[in-house]
Amino acid sequence: MKGIFTLVACLFVITAAAQNTSIIRGVVKTADGIPAGFVSVGLKGTSKGAVTNNYGQFEIKKVAPGKYVLKASFTGLQTQETMVTIAANEILTLPDIVLKENETQLKEVMINGVNNKRLVNKESGYIARMPLKNLENPQVYTVIGKEIIKQQVITNIADAFNAGSSAAPASYPSGGIAIVSRGFLTEINARNGLPTTSGRSQPDIVNVERIEILKGPSGTLFGGSVSSFGGVVNLVTKKPVEGFLGEVSYNVGSFGLNRVTADINTPFNKEETALFRINASLHRENSFRNAGHNNSFVIAPSFSYKVNDRLTFFADIEIQRADQTRMTYTQNPGLLFKHVKEIPLGYDQTLFGNDIDAQTFSSKYFAEARYKISDNWTAVTNASFVSENVLSSYQSYTRWLNNNEVVRSVGLWGPIYNNYTTVQQNFNGSFKTGVLKHKILMGLDYSNYITTREGWSTTVIDTVNILKDYKLLKKAKVDAAFVNGSKDYSWKGKTNNSSYGAYVSDVVSLGDRLYAMLSLRFDRFEQSDKAAAPSSYNQNSLTPKLGLVYQPVKEQVSLFANYMSGFQNIAPIEQPDGRLFVVSPIYAKQWEAGIKTDAFQHKLITTLSYYSIAIDNAIRTDGERFTFQDGKQNSKGIELEVAAQLLEGLNLLGAYGYNENKYIRATSNEGKIAANAPNNLVNYWISYQFNRTGLKGLGIGAGGNYVDKIFATADNTFYVPAYHVLNATLFYETTQWRLGIKLNNLSNEKYWDSYGYAQKPRNVVCNLTFKF
Template sequence: MANQLWRLALVMSSVLMLATTAQAEVVAEETEEVRRKDSLAPLLLSDFEQPTTAIAEWMAQIEQPAIQVTGVQINVTAAGLNIALETNEPLATPSTSVVGNVLIADVPNAVLALPEGEEFQAANPAEGIALVSVAPRGDGIRVAITGTEAPPVAEVRTEAQGVVLAVTLGEPGEIAEEDAIQVVVTGEQEDGYAVPDASTATRTDTPLRDIPQSIQVVPRQVIEDQAVTELQDAVRNVSGVVEGNTFGSTQENFIIRGFQQGFQLGSTLRDGFRANGSFSGVRDLANIERIEVLKGPASAIFGGAIEPGGLINIITKQPLEEPFYSAELQAGSFGFVRSTVDLSGPLNADRTLLYRLNLAYERGDGFRDFDQGIERIFVAPVVLWRIGDRTDLTLELEYLNDERPFDRGLIADGDDVVDIPFERILGEPDDIARNEELSIGYRLEHRFSENWRIRNALRFTDAYLPNQRAQPQRFDESTGILTRAWSDQEYFVNGYALQTNVIGEFSTGSIEHTLLFGVDLERQAYDSEGFGTDAPSINVFDPVYGVAARPEQDEFPTEAGIFNQQIDLLGIYLQDQVTLLDNLKLLLGGRFDIVDQRTELGGRFGEGESQQQYEAFTPRIGIVYQPIEPLSLYASFSQSFAPNSGRTVDNSILEPVRGTQYEIGMRGEWLDGRLVTNLAAYHLTRSNIAATDPENPDFSIAIGEQRSQGVEFDVIGEILPGWNAIASYAYTDAEITRDNSPLEGNRLFGVPENAASLWSTYEIQSGDLQGLGFGLGLFFIGERQGDADNSFQVPSYVRTDASLFYRRDNWRAAINVKNLFDVDYIESVPNFRTAINPGSPLTVLATVSVEF
């Protein structure tokens, strides 16, 4: 208890310090990273520093209605060109600045209302001018004019019908090509569905079109439009991903390309760091910027603990230079209430210290008949310190306190799910699970030059996860009687990970390289203690609860079962992204891992210790060919290995799980990059898998080899102005291909052969109803096998979601309806007949948010 109070005091002190400092600051700029390039590429509007605005001026702008710019006209003159922003009333005088060869003009308190779209661009409108771009920027409009040899010069005139910039060419300076700069914004992403880059596949910021492996990104805009509050609702938009074993709805686990994530170490990452495997709880999304899902083996870059189906990497929000304040309130069905706060900005005048603070509080009763619902508190401060021009240090902390029912769900009856109301529980109404987790870490980056940098990061996590439940055991179909057992468990989880890598860009003749070399060190430790004894049986058709009191730990007739495990991993990896030609790229990589695994048993499990150490090399090879600018064709080969979670009845640890994948695919970026498509076909094998020993359910056996092969298709982006969509389809053929038991030839449990999703929104772009939008979603999951024996199946379903929203200035209000037609469906099956997870019924959620 003293430990917990100390942690809470530390967190709240950090919150108060950051919030107080944030209120005292009045100026900021948008975070940006400047790096030199070898060519004078035109720069876009989002690439540049925003001028400082005092709070008094800023508040005055909010109070005034924004002036609509209804047209942009460019007229070539003898001296250069005139750019006219057309309005029905005078605009404020723009402020101007110069970055590199670009002249920037910021027009405050204005909004674009162009009939042809949300932005205006004109390439090479006059000699010496490479690009003119006009786009929204904060509470105003930004005009960027890129000169080919020097920054243009502009005379600004305000008129009754708008603003005119009379542009003339500047004198060429002494800027050589190698000194030309490109400004890269590293703060908040612009609203939108299509994301051009990702870091998960290569640990470098790489365009998706250059990655020879299937990767999908779920951006923040999709999360907001769908009113997503849990990770499972976000990744249902991605092909080949379905929910796996949730351990009584207390954890997040997924099946990717047919394979369940590892029980101990898991395949969900946070900013490239592994979460606490299956022992981690339900993650809060308050500080998430986007979610990247990499399909297929990833051990070549993330080490020997990633299952071959793929991984999910959660990218968190980072501090901004521009002051940003956001608050959101959600309320809906089953007593659900959730509030979040997002604050960011500078902590000092010269903006070498930036912060971000995300807070969330949530409670809800849920649709299942438990005495107590979900209640959680989440706090996540981040501080960025720019130690110098070349060195940045980021300090991060997350604190989560979560309490929710432990809910094993429904049970199977013959070859189907027992026919009882979905809200009926088969444990006890006071079954509960708790999770208190503290995570701290840092990220340090030093840039030796424009082309070479070193990164070092550390993350430490400590969690305590107790639960108490009446565990369903065996069901008698003839009588309706379900036997149960009292279970009282505690998990103590802690671990750290240290990552160091060097990234360098260089050329060998005409061939360009991006080299990555790194070393990872990781330790994960799990200590558990569990008590169990018989509990009163229950009739599932006419349940009576509270027949006997739940025993305290010292009242259990048998001693505790003790299971402790420690896994140490050391990995060294090397990767080279090679540009052979502008349209031909090669990815070569490999990693060598040493894994040490120790297990200790005690109490009613018997006394015993076991240790296993093994080494592995995992390669990855991929090639990308781009026959035309928007299309990429790729092929890849990759392997993986992971520590086995299983141990046999004689207490020996199974050999590591091995995976091998062959993949080919096509990725397209259409409509000037606003719409992204990805088509992939793969063949993936996984060998030496642990499964529950049917004779000894507390232990495991190896069941040989599993194979998954299929086709996946993903689409995301803006089809027309205001019309966004994200869609997916997956065909997955997953089965047990080699085994010494009747399981051989069975389909893998929980894996639908066909699955598809579609979510689309449209927002009215002009007129009296501008800002009003509508959304519709369809989520289809085909029939799945309920267990490895294929003894029962859960039927297919289609879930329909809808939304109605309205945006105006810095306000947004929305109503989201999930499961519009109130269909009964099964969310997941974890290979147990007595732990089937039902999906939520018709749910309505209202959201109001405001940004400053």
């Protein structure tokens, strides 16, 4: 710590000759006014350049003053050249650059020509909450974009996590979903950078533009309610764009999969300052077992309005209704079995009927006002409201008595109402102090989480022998047991959590190669729980984040190191003697170092890092069940990610993660590997889209996922075996339609996730999309 602060102090006192730098900004459009993405824009005779984003926008930084010829090019199209003159320290915004081709012609070149679309685009405004490039950011993160989601014919959020990250999905018995990241379960707790929830319902992929996975404790910017010790999962939703576009898609596949989706975008006025977009999906699917289903409906409209060059509003709504069967959770499996394969029930069998289901309704509202105060300062106000309502949720449990007999229990949860309200104010700015340049973020946020449980109870239903005839358990028998039988436990009440946060982050650069990030967050956490004692408590947390970046090869290679922290607030715990033990916020502290590359015009993007996450004040209990806060846990490992465009149309994605998450000091599990923390994770995918006459538009792809053995219990007595799943796809695309076929689990592997939930055997999904 002392060394880092010394280095940062030196940066602030170093003086040298100031460099004249300027910025060129602009937008590239097609002849019919549609933003042109993935167009290369550069200054002839220099190495300065950029690639336009999905909205046709580009920005070339650190341009020396002078006259240039700006060239906009896309392989297969005619190059556009524009004369520009820029002064010292000027931010030059150019008039729109218009290609000679229209949108249809551009798409034709993309599809039937070179296909320059990248499967990975690391640029994001949510990762650091400021305009910071990947090579300038000392934090490691993964982006799963819409191109890979489309190419792999992905129809659910769990499969998306397997598409390019060193993380493994995990399904909760309550119906939610998480990933295993750096040895810790990490839920989907962020949507457009603000808190959301996925504990009792899975988000649909239809409105997801990209998935961002930040690695390591990220409490400094996101707070303890959003980030876990393994990171943050942020869903970025689809936004309105200029011009009219639309597509309707139909998916059909194994186990009764039928899925219809629509994506319509249109301007509301001739000036295209008011834009509207709507996404919707209808999903119907059965289980591969002898009972089970997953049915849902989603509608997600969004709207943007550009008042003037300074002020823009954006709002979206996402409403989802779902009817699903939950996974069956096996209680205390380690008493009889060593691993999940030893559980004697057939892989495709269940003991519970199709009507042991869950009915959920969720609605998500998001609004943003973005105001450009000056050329260097922007104010962004965000607000969101997320409501996750469990109307009723039947959750099934089994407890094996021996290899033949099993006790069936059911929990009835609900109604449960989870409401999240968040207001956030950010100020982004850039300025200079001598030779030092600053990108600064200052922010305030308030989050309120209210959960109301009107019912929660479980009861034992019966005991069956699987070697004899038995019937699937039906809802009528369960409801009768709740009325007439004894309940194991029940709970009703209301919990109200509020969090007040203030944070600041300053990225200081000396020249254009050396960057230092200094960040700090203060949180005030307050909880009121009418069903617990004490009824309320509060805590304060202070979390720093520091980082250094040096680019030995400017804008292509960076060396980085970071120190990050995260925290969790835990309510006071009643001791066996009646005293209350007040738990301090549990802190995780990460040290990390590595190297990033973004070379050859974004054709090779890699990250290699080593990290160590330490928890020095974890909670532990002794033999008499007294609680202490002196446990110690350490998670360390190596991560490698590669995204490469090897040839025209040939893309490769790969990720490898090694993790060792151990209890260093504990009462009963000292030296054990943490539950849900596999040592090795591997993901790989290679695809090729043909560019030759007769095969234009045809593409193929193949890849797989490997997940190491996972201990399902903290005492390491029961585990989920390692698995390796292979997938392949074949697709054909034109400007008007696209046909894709995906074969999943080619080897028909029997495998389970970290909660012991059996996954699909070999299956096929076919997609037909019409574009207009």
